[in-house]
Structures are given as structure tokens and as C-alpha cells.
Amino acid sequence: MKIHHLRSATLLLTLGEHRLLVDPMLGDAGSMPGFKFFGGGRRPNPLVPLPPETKACLDQATGVILTHVHPDHLDTAGKEWIRARGLPVWASRKDVPSLKRKGLDARELRDGALGMAVEVIPAKHGRGLSGWLMGPVSGYHLAHPGEPSVYMTSDAVLTEDLLAALDRLRPDVVIAPAGSANFGLGDILFSVDELVTLARRAPKDVVLNHLEALDHCPTTRAALGKRMAAEGLAARVHIPSDGEALHFEKRA
Numbered sequence: 717m718k719i720h721h722l723r724s725a726t727l728l729l730t731l732g733e734h735r736l737l738v739d740p741m742l743g744d745a746g747s748m749p750g751f752k753f754f755g756g757g758r759r760p761n762p763l764v765p766l767p768p769e770t771k772a773c774l775d776q777a778t779g780v781i782l783t784h785v786h787p788d789h790l791d792t793a794g795k796e797w798i799r800a801r802g803l804p805v806w807a808s809r810k811d812v813p814s815l816k817r818k819g820l821d822a823r824e825l826r827d828g829a830l831g832m833a834v835e836v837i838p839a840k841h842g843r844g845l846s847g848w849l850m851g852p853v854s855g856y857h858l859a860h861p862g863e864p865s866v867y868m869t870s871d872a873v874l875t876e877d878l879l880a881a882l883d884r885l886r887p888d889v890v891i892a893p894a895g896s897a898n899f900g901l902g903d904i905l906f907s908v909d910e911l912v913t914l915a916r917r918a919p920k921d922v923v924l925n926h927l928e929a930l931d932h933c934p935t936t937r938a939a940l941g942k943r944m945a946a947e948g949l950a951a952r953v954h955i956p957s958d959g960e961a962l963h964f965e966k967r968a
């Protein structure tokens with residue numbers, strides 16, 4: 717399995733014969749308005765351009781996976797690119813109808829899709845009012861027979877349900893968003909403390925993304941790396957730079 721991190725939540729996931737583009741936000745830097753509505757610091761998004769490796773990754777893609785349809789996971793440029801390529805878009809049951817209305821070849825990501833065991837794990841994208849405003853999102857556990865298993869939590873805060881999913885599924889690799897996003901109305905992504913709890917509970921590797929690309933995600937890679945090292949988690953927690961590829965082998 718290869719996770720080629722591109723920017724924020726966008727990555728190319730190589731799983732067996734599949735090259736799956738996850739959550740494509742493909743617009744140029746500054747192509748969207750800021751998301752930080754309260755508390756100052758609002759700037760146009762994305763904050764940074766895509767890395768030079770992007771085109772080679774996009775050219776390989778055989779399909780798209782969407783965890784949810786917020787604009788930092790599917791933007792206008794992402795939609796246009798998918799339509800031009802005519803690739804299938806694997807999404808939760810809830811998101812399939814709206815994606816079809818956008819002219820995309822949307823298909824439900826469920827068990828057996830892509831020839832592998834799939835479990836959809838509902839997640840909470842915030843607490844209280846913020847969580848309600850964000851709406852439901854879906855994490856996915858993908859278990860390709862020849863590859864390490866991977867659990868993408870989607871944009872989420874830490875819940876007992878999410879920890880229970882980790883305990884039950886024992887994923888080889890967890891991919892989690894780490895920018896500690898907030899609109900100024902409370903957290904809508906894992907706090908750094910919650911990421912420490914998640915990494916301790918994860919059985920093996922953890923990949924942290926959704927960093928340093930959006931105005932409402934204040935956590936930096938440097939601060940996160942320092943904290944994970946202080947917690948003794950640096951060997952298992954990976955924080956890729958934009959354009960960096962991570963390789964994982966199936967355990968015997």
C-alpha cells in the first residue's frame with residue numbers, strides 16, 4: 717500500500733490494483749473563500765499550491781473516494797477533473813444522490829466494492845451546534861486481501877464509537893485529519909490531545925493529514941511532531957509533507 721499525500725486531505729491511495737484519489741481538492745491556492753468565520757485569521761483557501769507530484773498522481777488514478785462533500789474534500793476543480801476523466805466516485809450512501817446530480821458516476825462504497833471488504837464507520841464532524849452544521853460524514857475501513865488494512869476516519873472528533881471501531885477492526889494504518897479545525901465556534905476536528913489518544917489506541921501506523929493548507933486549521937506539523945515525539949509515538953505516527961509518499965507492507 718502506498719499513501720501519496722498531496723495536500724490537506726487529498727491523497728492517492730494505492731491498494732492492490734487500485735489507484736484511488738481520496739477527497740480531491742484540486743484548486744489553485746486562494747481559489748476558495750476562507751472558512752474561519754469567527755475569531756479572525758480568515759484567508760482565501762487553499763493556503764498552499766498542490767505539490768509538483770500531483771499531475772503524475774492524478775494521471776494514475778483509477779477511481780475517487782469521497783469521505784464527504786465539503787469543499788475542502790471536493791472542490792470545483794476536483795469535480796471538473798473527475799468529470800473530464802469519467803472516473804467512478806465511491807461515496808457514502810447519503811452522498812451518492814447529490815453527486816449523481818452533479819453529473820458524477822457516483823457509486824456507494826459498501827462491503828464488496830472495489831473487490832474488498834469495506835466497512836463504513838459514521839463519524840461526528842464536530843460537537844453540538846458545530847457538529848450539526850457540518851452534517852454526517854463517513855469513515856471507511858478498507859481491507860484489500862493483499863494489502864495492509866486502512867481506516868480513513870474522515871473529518872471527525874474523537875468519540876467512543878470511533879475508538880470502538882479501532883478496537884474491533886485493528887487497522888494496520890489509520891489516516892486521520894489533524895489540523896484541529898474550527899470556524900471560531902468550537903472544534904470540528906480532533907484536538908491534538910484527541911490525536912494522542914487515537915494514536916495510542918491504534919494498533920500500528922497512523923498518518924496525520926489535513927494540515928497547513930486551510931485557514932481554519934491552526935495546528936502545524938512541527939508542533940504535532942514535537943508532541944507525538946514527547947508522547948513516545950513518533951515511530952508510529954507519520955506526518956507527511958505535501959508530495960511525500962508513504963509505503964506500508966502487509967504484516968505476516
Ligand SMILES: [Zn+2]
Pocket residue numbers: 725786788789871926
Ligand atoms: Zn475537511
